[in-house]
Amino acid sequence: MTRDAAHLLPSTEPVTLIDPDGHPVPQVGHSMPDPQALVRAYAALITARRFNDQANALVRQGRLAVYPSSHGQEACQVACVQVLADGDWLFPTYRDTAAIVTRGVDPVQALTLLRGDWHSGYDPLATRVAPQATPLATHLLHAVGVAHAARLRGDDTVVMAVCGDGATSEGDFHEALNFAAVFRTPVVFLVQNNEYAISVPLARQTAAPSLAHKGIGYGVKGERVDGNDVAALLDVLGSAVDRARAGEGPQLVEAHTYRVQAHTNADDPGRYRSEEEVTPWLGRDPLTRVETYLRGAGLITESDKSGFVAQAEAIAERMRAGLGEEPVADYRELFAYVYAEPTPQLREQQALVSDELAREK
């Protein structure tokens, strides 16, 4: 059994629609998203950037335990959400909190995990956003399951499953792509290739021509896109979602971007990469690029921008306020959710703690 394969291979160069200087780049088979979509994305980018900055500040103030920033990857964060319909699902990682907020989740609930009050703070079923996955690539299989269940029910749900370049090395990445392909489940796998897995560079992660070249090994179309070009991302991810929804099965998209900041505040990039390596990427910033384009095309005014900045500031304000006060942690929650019904053993154990607390008083 062999089928024609060529169409499953990615383009040799990532798709770009707006170059780093903000100039449109015509691309056969790809078209510039309509102005409203781009302006919406631009506004969301401003909020995402503001969210990253505020989160970093809250870490410095000890209000957040840890924060893996998506600074410089905001175009991916915004586009992977903007292409989804309300009924669709997002499966994010620890790095994708900005995407979760773009999806409309309350920023304070979105930061529950990183703040340390609980493992996850929002309602996955109501928001259609899975809990942020820490064990790498494991959530890609859950995404396949959610999509498969939807398909069995006849829903036209599409699932956006996000992971990093490092996660592609895990066995679960392989199994998720293969299951999705064999069952033709409507999942778009977005790999944010930011060149690093903590300190490990891409060259130690793979010897493949590109990560998108992994698609053909599953019979899945692989595509490469400039991860700092929100226009290209909206186009490529948008049509991947459309194809998945149309029943063409899973799609694999590799977005080429860069982790300009540390892995988290606990990391020390000076040990494994040079400033010279980082600097050029600052010139490829996803915000400035689309802003230049929109201004050049006369699609936004100064007052539009200040409006967007004000919206972003409101989110930041909500973060400062919400994370300002200490949350009240209730030990009973530790025993309440282990099972639908606590076991007799858990009841005994909870009683031991409440007795301790009673005696403390």
Place this chain on the structure above:
Amino acid sequence: MTRDAAHLLPSTEPVTLIDPDGHPVPQVGHSMPDPQALVRAYAALITARRFNDQANALVRQGRLAVYPSSHGQEACQVACVQVLADGDWLFPTYRDTAAIVTRGVDPVQALTLLRGDWHSGYDPLATRVAPQATPLATHLLHAVGVAHAARLRGDDTVVMAVCGDGATSEGDFHEALNFAAVFRTPVVFLVQNNEYAISVPLARQTAAPSLAHKGIGYGVKGERVDGNDVAALLDVLGSAVDRARAGEGPQLVEAHTYRVQAHTNADDPGRYRSEEEVTPWLGRDPLTRVETYLRGAGLITESDKSGFVAQAEAIAERMRAGLGEEPVADYRELFAYVYAEPTPQLREQQALVSDELAREK
């Protein structure tokens, strides 16, 4: 980072050098192995087939607990061993006992596992044959480790790692190919695609154009070969071994064959496939095809053949004799090899058993 990729893709059709009717098929970039090699392979094929037949008979006689036959896959069994040098390693599965015997391992020792006396019967270090792997794809990583260690030492060892089509779905397959590629370890991964994983057909295993198309996703060259054509296998596997030895890193070879018999004697193929499906494959038998070719080319005589048959019969005789008598199983072995030195706990436990036996007397 993207490199030219095309050369990593397999040919659209599997490489064949001798067609099912025994006629040579010229192939650009591939050449017919020299006569001695083919005659050697032919002799080994006769032995491998005899080995399978005898093993099946021993199962019927209750001398073997279970036997996963490689009947119809003998060309793969023979070629993957014949291309190796003495210092090279073979990593076989439960289905590859014929390959292990081709490698020169005593057939009775080779059948220790399937007979049920012990988990493995031969000396892996002396024979350079790893224990037969039951947990699918797990041994592919051991193969990478053995090859990596050899390379660090500067040995020019090559490792032949064999698995089935079903095993390619396991996460360990993915991790093994990726580690091998990133560290450029000299491993040849041979996938014996026999169209089934017990009852599950290839179409439920993958949606890829071919299993060899998985190579490019790791930066590994993938090749497809007719798994019932020992000439093509010797050529393709031989040059894969040469490239690996020359430092070009791992190679992936998919051999297209078919499991003409049941998964094991315990299986009931009538439940999941039709006779009509099996019949055509009987006409593609790996022995008849090379025999016809060799006779046509005047490379073997009837007396050559009877010599080879006699050699094969000697192996069968050794099997009948060796598996005829009941082995003496010694309970002390259960405690002897858990650690280099038994723990105090294991000493106590062994004493309990010896006390029981003493009292039985």
Place this chain on the structure above:
Amino acid sequence: MEKLTMANALNRALRDALRADDTVMVFGEDVGPLGGVFRITDGLTAEFGDQRCFDTPLAESGILGMAIGMAMNGLRPVVEMQFDAFAYPAFEQLVSHAAKMRNRTRGRVGIPLVIRVPYAGGVGGVEHHCDSSEAYYAHTPGLHVVAPADPADAYGLLRAAIESPDPVVFLEPKKLYFSRAEADLSLPVPPIGRAVVRREGTDATLIAYGPAVPVALEAAEAAAQEGRSLQVVDLRSIVPFDDETVCAAVRSTGRAVVVAEAAGFASVSSEVVARVTERCFHSLHAPIRRVTGFDIPYPPPKLEHVQLPSVDRILDAVDELQWEYA
């Protein structure tokens, strides 16, 4: 009342569950047309179609991971791990997700999921086909762990497991698959978490579960011949644990032996000894003894009899219960 094998009972439980609830989905390796290597899913694809009972690619982490996602989205997956040792590739999905999702989401997302594992030995299986892996699961908070010892419990507990809102590791003793016994399948679905006294006795209590139960009953029968009256408790559910029934039984005799096939170190049998001793210390005339597998890899077929708890080994342990203190 009809006589049937545990394999029949399990097959019936799956069939009845698939009929009763169309969110139930059965999948795994070779569970479709083949009906599973032990035929537990025999005929299900034929009756319910390839969407309700289907084969997957050969990847256990994939099977369990996809099942978790399906459970997140309203379905009740029942997956089969072909053999005990082949569930290990799914360990991370089980421990880090199936067991923790409800807790992670503050109760918002439960994972109603059954992981069926043909387990333990006594069937002449080669390496990796005979592991007793219950300790790994029982130690993991968030999982229920059950093991039936007869066809009736196999049916009832599997129905209960499928109806459970939480993940249940369902351990099926291979060596009991084809043992036949009467079973009334019309009884109401039993709760998970209740042990049962299988045989009354007054001198000492044998505590067993899964494949060890029939051996314990045999030992009790043999002891009776020697004039010693042994009570036999079948745990049935390892998590949750039925302290009430087990402790009442041990208090009634003052002596106990725990019988289990698994290696003893840091095992379920360790837990039984520890928690029963903690609760019944002053009712005990002698320390609770254990008859378990040794702390060795499961033996090859020709030697497995050495590893399996035997009637004699159980009776030896009973003899050591310091009768002089009575």
Place this chain on the structure above:
Amino acid sequence: MEKLTMANALNRALRDALRADDTVMVFGEDVGPLGGVFRITDGLTAEFGDQRCFDTPLAESGILGMAIGMAMNGLRPVVEMQFDAFAYPAFEQLVSHAAKMRNRTRGRVGIPLVIRVPYAGGVGGVEHHCDSSEAYYAHTPGLHVVAPADPADAYGLLRAAIESPDPVVFLEPKKLYFSRAEADLSLPVPPIGRAVVRREGTDATLIAYGPAVPVALEAAEAAAQEGRSLQVVDLRSIVPFDDETVCAAVRSTGRAVVVAEAAGFASVSSEVVARVTERCFHSLHAPIRRVTGFDIPYPPPKLEHVQLPSVDRILDAVDELQWEYA
């Protein structure tokens, strides 16, 4: 004698082992130029080069599987699993291969391999970064399992683990990484399998290991203020288990409390209670008590203090040791 942290001691042990034996190889995720997320491998790539200490692709089963192959071919790999819960993807390789290869091959192929696991909590880590996973390993025949509680043992036991001909799961209590103490690194490499009495006492024995040891010592100190003399035993090695030292200690006091951070059910603490009771039953004035983690997923940082054994909880357990029976 110099004062150093456990992190320093571990780093020194690796460096000294790499110097002493050129078959020793250190690898894993971020152990190279970064020196590991806890800096345990700091400077090793610089000193020994990228072939002796290197980063791998991000795949734990791959790391352990490759290590097993390297061990089969004459090397002594020392691999790091970045955090406890991230060792789970390697579970099958550990249980089905690392632990069984020597036995499988009738002793012909040993696997001299060390799996370093930064483990347990008390560091405010988020989910998956604080698991106490020792029970999974201790229950698996073929593995040695050790957990140091101070810098001197961290150095000595890691050197011993690397010299061991068998696979050793080396559990490093994260919360003790930066605790400083005197350590004489010039002592001969100690044997694996010996517990040690950390503090003498006459009224009751606290049995602990790894991160629970300092808490037990604190509790003993506090008890002394209240006029109760508690002995503290540090297991150091979970497998092999030092019955001799532990039982002698418990017999000397007649009372014991096992202290461990891991969830209690079917755990190492269950085993300690079971085996010590089996051996010391008639020396015990009261059932052995356990102070362990509850049977829940590890809590989020803001609540982890509830899960961790505390001095007060230990002293409460000691109070329950039925002193009236003395």
